[in-house]
Amino acid sequence: MTFQFGLERLLTDSDRLATLKSARVGLVAHPASVTQDLTHALDALVGAGIYPKCVFGPQHGVRGDKQDNMIESDDYLDPTHGIPVYSLYGHHRRPTPERLAGLDIILFDLQDLGCRIYTYITTLQYFLAAAASTELEIWVLDRPNPAGRGIDGFRLEAGQESFVGAAALPCRYGLTIGELALWMNVQLPQPANLTLIEMRHYSPNTRPSFGWPSELSWVNPSPNASSLNMARSFSGTVLLEGTTLSEGRGTTFPLEVIGGPGFPAQHIKAELESSLSEALAGAVLRPCYFEPTFHKHQGKLCQGLQIHTDQPHFNAETFQPFRIIAYALKLLKLSEPKVELWRHHEYEYETGRVPIDVINGGPQLRQWVDDDTQSLAQLTHQLDATRALWLPEIAPFYRY
Numbered sequence: 001m002t003f004q005f006g007l008e009r010l011l012t013d014s015d016r017l018a019t020l021k022s023a024r025v026g027l028v029a030h031p032a033s034v035t036q037d038l039t040h041a042l043d044a045l046v047g048a049g050i051y052p053k054c055v056f057g058p059q060h061g062v063r064g065d066k067q068d069n070m071i072e073s074d075d076y077l078d079p080t081h082g083i084p085v086y087s088l089y090g091h092h093r094r095p096t097p098e099r100l101a102g103l104d105i106i107l108f109d110l111q112d113l114g115c116r117i118y119t120y121i122t123t124l125q126y127f128l129a130a131a132a133s134t135e136l137e138i139w140v141l142d143r144p145n146p147a148g149r150g151i152d153g154f155r156l157e158a159g160q161e162s163f164v165g166a167a168a169l170p171c172r173y174g175l176t177i178g179e180l181a182l183w184m185n186v187q188l189p190q191p192a193n194l195t196l197i198e199m200r201h202y203s204p205n206t207r208p209s210f211g212w213p214s215e216l217s218w219v220n221p222s223p224n225a226s227s228l229n230m231a232r233s234f235s236g237t238v239l240l241e242g243t244t245l246s247e248g249r250g251t252t253f254p255l256e257v258i259g260g261p262g263f264p265a266q267h268i269k270a271e272l273e274s275s276l277s278e279a280l281a282g283a284v285l286r287p288c289y290f291e292p293t294f295h296k297h298q299g300k301l302c303q304g305l306q307i308h309t310d311q312p313h314f315n316a317e318t319f320q321p322f323r324i325i326a327y328a329l330k331l332l333k334l335s336e337p338k339v340e341l342w343r344h345h346e347y348e349y350e351t352g353r354v355p356i357d358v359i360n361g362g363p364q365l366r367q368w369v370d371d372d373t374q375s376l377a378q379l380t381h382q383l384d385a386t387r388a389l390w391l392p393e394i395a396p397f398y399r400y
Contacts, residue, residue, distance in 0.1 A: 001201040002200070002201060003036075003199065003200065003201045003202060003213050003215065003216075004036075004199060004200035004201070005035065005036065005141065005142070005143055005199055006109070006140070006141035006142035006143060006178065006196075006197040006198060006199055007033070007034075007035060007041055007044065007109055007141045007197075008035055008036065008200075009141075009197055009198065009199065009200055010107075010139075010141055010197050011035075011044060011045075011048050013197075016197075017048060017049070017050065019105075020045075020050045020105065020107075021049055021050060023104040023105050024053050024102055024103050024104045024105075025045075025050060025051075025052045025053060025103065025104065025105050025106075025107060026052055026053060026054050026055070026056060026100070026103045026105070026106045026107070027041060027042060027045065027052040027054075027055045027056070027106075027107045027109065028055075028056045028058065028106060028107065028108045028109065028110060028123065028127065029041045029042060029055060029056075029057070029062055029109050029110070030057065030058055030060065030061070030062055030110055030111070030120070030221060030222075031062075031063060031219055031220060031221065032110075032111035032219040032220065032221040033109045033110065033111065034219055036215070036216065036217075038217060038219070041107075041109045041141075042055060042078065042081065042083070043080070045107070046081060051081075051083075052083055052107070053083070053084075053102070053103060054083060054084045054085070054086055054099070054103075055078065055083055055084070055085045055086070056085075056086050056088055056095060056099075056106075057073055057085055057086065057087050057088060057089070058088050058089060058110060058119060058120050058123045059073075059088075059089040059119045059120070059123075059222070060073075060089070060222045060223060061073040061087070061089070062078075062085055073087040073089050073090050074087055074090055075087050075090070086099050088123055088126075089119075093126070093163060094126040094129075094130065095126060095127055095130050097130075100130060100131075100134075100136060103136060104135075104136065104137065105136070105137045105138075105139055106127060106131070106136065106137070106138050106139065107139050107141060108124060108127060108138060108139065108140045108141065108181075109140075109141040109143070110123070110124070110143075110177065110221070111143045111177075111219070111221040112143070112145070112177045112180075112221065113145075113146060113147060113221070113225060113231045113234050113235075114145040114146060114147030114148070114172060114173065114174065114175070114211075114231070114235070115147065115171060115172055115173075115234050115235040115238065116153075116156060116164075116165055116167070116169040116170065116171050116172075116173060116235075116361065117164045117165060117171065117234075117235070117238045117359055118164070118222075118234075118238075119163055119164060119348075120177075120221070121166075121167070121177065121180060122163055122164070122165075122166040122167075124140070124177065124180070124181055124184065125166045125167055125184050126166070127192075128181065128184055128185055128188060128191075128192045128194065129188060129192075131192035131193060131194075132188050132189070132190040132191060132192045133190045134192075134193075135193070136192075136193065137193045137194075137195060138181075138192050138193065138194050138195070139194075139195045139196075139197055140177065140178045140181045140194065140195070140196050140197065141178075141197045142176050142177060142178030142179075142196060142197060142198050142199050142202075142399075143176065143177055143178075143199070144176065144199070144202060144204070144211050144212050144213065144216070145174070145175065145176045145177070145204060145211045146211055146212040146228055146231035146232065147172055147174075147211060147231055147232055147234070147235065147316065148174070148204050148205070148210035148211035148212075148232075148316035148317055149174045149204050149205060149210075149211065149316075149317050150172055150174055150316055150317050150318065150319055150320070151170055151172060151173065151174045151386075151387040151390055151391065152170065152171055152172035152235055152236075152319075152320045152321060152322040152323060152383070152387070153170050153171025153172055153235055153322035153323075153360075153383065153386070154170065154171060154322075154360060154361060154362060154364055154365060154382070154383070154386060155168055155169065155170045155361070155386050155390065156168050156169060156361030156362065157361055157362035157364075160357070160358075160361050160362045162348055162350050162353075162358050163348045163349065164347075164348050164358060164359060165358070165359075165361045167184060167187070168187075170386055170387070170390050171235045171322050171360075171361070172235035172321070172322060173390070173394070174390075174394065175394060175397060175398075176199075176202075176204070176399070176400070178196045178197070178198065178199075178399065179196075179394070179397045179398060179399055179400075180397075181194060181196065182194070182196060182397045182399075183394060183397045196399070198399055198400075199400070202400045203400065204400055205317065207315075208312070208314070210314075210315070210316030210317065211316060212228055212231075224249060224254040224255055225255075226252075226253070226254060227253075227256070228309075228310075229256055229307070229308065229309050229310055230253075230254065230255050230256050232307075232309045232316060232319065232321070233255065233256050233307045233309065233321050234255055234321070235321050235322050236307075236320075236321025236322045236323070236324050236325035236326075237255040237256065237257070237258065237307070237321065237325060238255065238359060239322070239325050239326065239329070239356065239359055239360065239365070240255075240258055240325065241343075241347070241355065241359060242342065242343055242347065242354070242355035242356030242357075242358070242359045242360075243329065243341055243342060243343060243356065244260065244296070244339075244340055244341060244342070244343055245258055245259060245260045245263065245296075245329075245332075245341075246258075246259050246260050246290075246292055246295070246296045246297050246302055246304065247296075248290065248292075248304075248306075249292065249294070249295035249296065250292030250293045250294040250295040250296075250298060251290045251291075251292055251293070253290075253306060256306055256307055257288065257290065257304045257305060257306045257307070258304055258305055258325060258328055259288070259290065259302045259303055259304020259305065260296075260297055260302050260303070260304070261297060261300050261301065261302055261303070262303065263302065263303045263304055263332075264303075264332070264335060264336075265287045265288075265303045265304055265305050266287060267331070267335065268305065268328050268331050268332065269285045269287060269305055271327075271331050272285060272324060272327060272328060272331075273285065275327065275376060276320070276323060276324055276327060276376075278318065278320075279318075279319070279320035279323045279324055280319070280320075280324065281314060281315040281316070281317075281318040281319040281320070282311050282312075282313035282314035282315055282319075283307055283308060283309045283311060283314055283319060284307075284308045284311055285305045285306070285307060285308075286305065286306045286308055287303070287304075287305060288303075288304055288305065288306045289301060289302065289303055289304070290302050290304060305328075307321070307324075320383075322383070323379070323380070323383055326365060326368070326369070326379060327376055327379070329341065329369050330368070330369050330376070330379075333369050333370065333372075334372060337372075341369070342354060342355070342356055342366065343355050343356070347359070354366065364382070
């Protein structure tokens, strides 16, 4: 049985190709919008006789050229095909009526990481909202969730929405981007005209891939999403963006580590392995040293822990990276009560909120870490309750 991306299924569907050839089409794409032979979606569509009127580029750009957060992209003409490329991380975050005017179908083909704190799924929600109550069709070309079916983290609280959290999802939500689109669409007051182009022969529960078929090359969907290991760890390590600890930006393993100058790596490793062995689910914590060449602690020697999920007994479904990093923060706070743990900087243009609260989708994580009367058992109870409520909610949207 041969696996196919949603894009590849579309390219072999003569009826749908005929529809696209007679329609005015827009494409939402980035560097990981590729076929298995690594042909970019735009080139593949043109090769099939489909000539999009425009391409929409999310954060980091269609070509993935913008390294860090809050680095905006400009509009330009694609140098190969001469097609206008419109930035959705520049003057506009949402597709405007002017840019959508005259289009019949949007092909949405973004690889995500299965984590709420990733702006590509916010862009998906914005397109669905923009298409609601219009004749515009949204075709989502499904892609694997490299984090698999695992659920982890707090659910976004009402009133805590941002560009890194637009929907009331747990941090790690366990759906493909196409399944997520189905869930998002029914949350809208007026659903969009949504079509899901499913993958073929996709199994999110199969060992050892757990959602990422072993035959697929890894293409960074954003510059620091550099490996499958990063994708699996991201719903935990992304929390570090709101802290004074390094998440590994400026190294060769961004968002796979936690650390900083003087970080008590051995102590925290021992406590995590003792208390959260089930949450580690076969992943291994490796003490390491690193010196970021840019970003936090630039030029300083850091001690840290790198998460390794490429282990023979690793189980993505029970791996809980949010819980692991949250408890690591708690352990650091307990061992060094005076540590300045939280950053206070502009994060994704949210100037009036503590960055960790923006990332987490509410203040409960920060409050739990800072309150020395709150135990690991209390965090575990809250996260387990979130998961127990979320699973039956999303079960009707599973397609694999």
